Amino acid sequence: MGKTLYLDCSSGISGDMTVAALLDLGASEQRLRGTLSTLPAHGFDVAVTRVRKSGLDACDFDVRLDAAHENHDHDMAWLYGHLDASDHEHGHAHVHDHEHAHDHERSAEHDHAHHHHHEHRSLADVCAIIDASAMSERAKGLVHAVFGKLAEAEAKAHGATPETVMFHEVGAVDSIVDICSAAICLDDLGVTEVIVPSLAEGHGTIRCAHGIMPVPVPAVVNLCQAAGIALVPAPVTGELVTPTGAAIVAALRTGNALPASYAIERVGYGAGKRAYENCSGVLRAVLIASAGSDDAGDGDRSTVTKLESDLDDCTGEALGRVIELLMAAGAREAHAIPIVMKKGRPGHQLEVVCNGELAPALERIIFENTTTIGIRSMDMRRHALPRTPDGIETPYGRVATKLVVMPDGRVRAYPEYSSVIEACERAGASFQDVFHATQAAAINARSGDAREA
Structure with missing residues (x-):
């Protein structure tokens, strides 16, 4: 049975915060690094470290680019240099200063003699990179879904189509790595349900290649409008929700309300890149289970x-x-x-x-x-209905079996087809003999457990 993930976005959300929170939940860093190494993209490395944000111990995920691919997207003076210096220092020390699907992240020039280089890619270009990697088919599907939402939002903003719109920021290596990393981690954790009630967003303006834009920026507005994502104003001057973060929610969210009661299995904290007043600067990710669902035999509702x-x-x-x-x-x-x-x-x-x-x-x-x-x-x-995999010992050897809990608490055994066939070939027995022997052995095993209890 898949796991349910609850994202607490009271400090907004971005791609790097999402990856960091999932790694803190227990996603395999080794698997992530190994899979990222198969991407046909160059000029990057990733760093996973521990940091303190608002007094909280959190995971930080950083995509580090070489000199040829560096785009200076962490340059807060360029993003907010149009504001008064005192307002900039105290009002919007930006918590996620990286991937944005609009042009302020990888723009052409800025005031401090830095050159902001952006790689322009179409949706087809990005899909080709994804498909050529060794990501699992499920992870690839998640990445395709996120970039599909981004393409629709950018196309609407620029009067183009998803097929013709060119990605500037999210077409760059670091943004592709962020989105792929989030998908790899979700797949590794076995997450199938994602609950996000709302996104906290700041206010004010931010500099883009096309000029000064209001917060939330057009891509975030389009994503939230299309997906019905609720935005909650936060007392922060600056952008809390990046287009990549909004696209992850728009593509992967399966629910917008928590269960009436639930149990917390694990918690992870993903750090943003800057600390500022009135916001913790972390994304909290929680693996949850509906309280009492196993005892009630209610199972998985999704x-x-x-x-x-x-x-x-x-x-x-x-x-x-x-x-x-x-x-x-x-x-x-x-x-x-x-x-x-x-x-x-x-x-x-x-x-x-x-x-x-x-x-x-x-x-x-x-x-x-x-x-x-x-x-x-x-x-x-x-x-x-709730089900658990098990192995049942039979006269024909061990047979993989699925145990399903009925609403009244009774348990039914369903031998796995491939395992039954293996036992048939191993013992020279018929399918019916092995199948029924496995069911009988499962029932006897459950009865024995009940007597011991």
Whole structure:
């Protein structure tokens, strides 16, 4: 069963804060570094350190660029140099002074003789980098979802299309690394549900390549408007929510309200880059579980996305292949149902159930591997009973089994197909013999545990 992540964004959110908070939760730094090394991008290294923010011990994640790729995006004098010096010092010591999907992060020139270099990439360019890496299919799907949201927001701001808009800031190496790192960490932690009630945002203005822009900047406004994300004004002069941070929430959030009661499993704190008054400068990430859900046998209640498409000119072999690809990419379920279409033509309805953040990547697989020219999608509520994997000893050897807790507390055993087949081949027994022997052994094991208790 997947894990539920709650993001407390009372100090805003940015890409580096998100990665730092997930690492502090327990995501593997070793796996992160190993996977990042497969990105076809150069000129960067990452540093993971401990810092103190508002008296709190927090993790700091920093993408460090070499001289050829440095863009001076941490230069607060350039970002806020248009403000009065005293206001700048006391009002908006910026907590996340890095990735922004608008031009103030990687602009062309600034007042202090620094040259701000930005790499311009299209959505297709970024997707090519993602797809060429060794990230898991699920992690790639998360990254595609985030960049898809950013492309839509930037296209709206610039009067372009997602396919033609050029990324300036988020097309640079450090921003790509931030977003990929967040996806790798979420995948490593096994997070499938993300709860974000609201985002705290500051006020005032910030310098961009196109001039002085109001806070929140256009990309953040477009992202929050499209995704229905609530913004809460904070007593801070400056930007708390970066476009990358807003895009992560817009793409990956599955809920906006905490359960009526919940248990805290782990907590992580991700540090921003600057400290200032009226804000802690950290993103708090919490792994939670609904209190008492296991005892009540209530299970997992979540929202999933269903994709479907009708096909009357796709071969059975092609359908089989696309189902394999969809399941490998993280779909919860994928199948084809025989239907009769208009004019009596036989066909199939391809149905896919997945977490919402994976929908863009799975739609791409469907378009590329079937003859469809359109896909319908809808959000659905899902209720899954609690289940745990187990290994059951049988006369035919150990068989992997899924134990499911019914609402009345009874437990059902579901032997795993592949493990049953292995036992059949190992013992020369029939499928039915091994299957029923495994169920009986599981029931006996549970009865024995109950007697001992």
